[in-house]
Structure formats: C-alpha cells, structure tokens
Amino acid sequence: MPPASRAPAVVAGRYRLLDQVGAGGMGSVWRAYDERTGHHVAVKVLGQHSAALLARFVREQAIRVRHPHVVAPHGWAAEDDLVVLAMELVTGGSVADLLRERGPLDAGTAGVLLEQLLLGLGAVHAAGLVHRDVKPANLLLEATPHGAPHLRLGDFGVAAPVADRRFTTVPGAIGTDGYMAPEQAHGALPEPSQDLYAVGRVALEMVTGLRPSRQHDVPSHPLRPLVDRLLVADPAQRLATADAALRLLRRLDLPEPLCPPVPDRLGPAPRGRRTTSGGGVDWLGWLAVAGLVGVVAGCLCLLLGWSP
Known part of the structure; x- marks a missing residue:
C-alpha cells in the first residue's frame, strides 16, 4: 500500500491513487483519478492478501446494484501486490460524521435520511442480497451545502445472498455489534429483516445521538411508531420488507426537515502528474490481473464448495 508521502501510484495503468480518505477492516480507501475515464473515483485497496480477504473482496466486487441511494463497486484492477475496487466518490462523509459533529438530528431530517436508506435497501433486497452491516459509518452522504441531504448505502464487504449458507458461519456472527438483529448475532442465515432491525438502531441513533450500547427504551418521538x-x-413480528417500512414512515406526521448542510469533507483533489499509456498495451497490468484470476478462482472454489 503506497504511503501518502510518496508520489501517487498508478494501479494497472488506470487508477492513480491521490490521497487516503478512509480505512476499514479490509484495507484503505483512496481518492483516485481514473485515467481511462478522466473522472475521480473512490478506490478500496485490499490489505493482506489472505484467501478469506480475497473471497470477501471478490464478493463485494460482484455487487452491482444501480440505485441513486446505493454506492457499489463498478470495477476492479490489480498490479503487483495491489488489488483494488473502484466505485463512485462520495465526498460528504457519513451519517456517523454528521451525528458526531451535530448530535441528534431533527425528526424531519432523520425522516428524509431513513426514507432514502429504505429506498436503497429495497433495491439491494430486490437484487436478492442482504447488506448485513447497516450502520451510520456505512451511510455515505453527498456534499450538499444547500437543500436536502443525499444518502448512499455503501460497503458491501459482508453482503450475502438471501438465506445462503455458503456466506454464513454458524455460530459466528457477521456484522457490527449493536446493529445486528438478535438472530443475526446468533448466526442465523441472511434475511432482509435483519437489515431492517439495523435501520431501527440507526433511526434511534439519529434521534437520540446515542450509540446502540447506550440505547434503552425508545423515547416519545414522531418516529417512534417506525422504530x-x-x-x-x-x-x-418485525416489519419484513423495506417497502413496508417505507409505507409506515410516509404515513407519519413529521415536521419539515431542517436539512443541516453537508460539507465537502475531501476538498480539492491533490494535483498529481497524470500519465497515459499512449495507446500501448499495459502488459504489467494484464499479467497481474491474470495472476490474480488464478488466486480468485481458487478462493471461489473454496467459497462455493467446488472441488477441482
């Protein structure tokens, strides 16, 4: 992984890494310049290349849900010891940042964000997937200095097909403590209602400013019927679908949202020298990808229970 002090690295002759904008359990997230399209993108750089991490990485790359309130990977590349996923760049931080800076949100703004989250989850579930890690840090925000906030559900690293045993370890729990539904915490197969429980925890955090470990009874609040x-x-007995939750939310009498501004938290992109291949073939990138394909194929065989 290239340190920030070095000149930007170009991965597979395409993605020029500019500055690190985040980090997670699977690696780091960078702002990058896509020299093929001429656009800035977010690039997730894989950390240690264990078989388990590669399997998760490939699984996340396969998520192809196109929706205004979802940000999912749209490409991947590899070179030498770097493996990266590319996705749209979202510059307004996350709901976790918003809560940390502003505290509890007004009922109207919380309602707007929850509606967008449920719309995104509806698209994810319609694609036959369960996100399994809905939490404020994974709810990204577009930079909106004026007007309503725009939420994007991201980080599909532990997403899985509905009720698919191949992606579940029993009795282990997959998700984030505090946001997991009780049955998910006990290793149940993936079901959409588990994501909806997490939405309830997120909603309660939005209106109280309290993390799940400090949440107790649901307070009297316009959003209480949904929570x-x-x-x-x-x-x-839980609401079973995102659509059902959305219908209930839209029936609630919520005040007009105050819509706090969401700043651009990344600022201008660093100025880095751009390189082009001049139309030649990027043999190094192709060889690296070809090498990775063999590793990934082995990971998928283990993941899907195939034998060579």
Missing part, C-alpha cells in the same frame, strides 16, 4: 416496529426481537 418500535423495526426493533422487534422476534423476526416473525
């Missing part, structure tokens, strides 16, 4: 239906411990 109560989402935080039901029994999944059979």
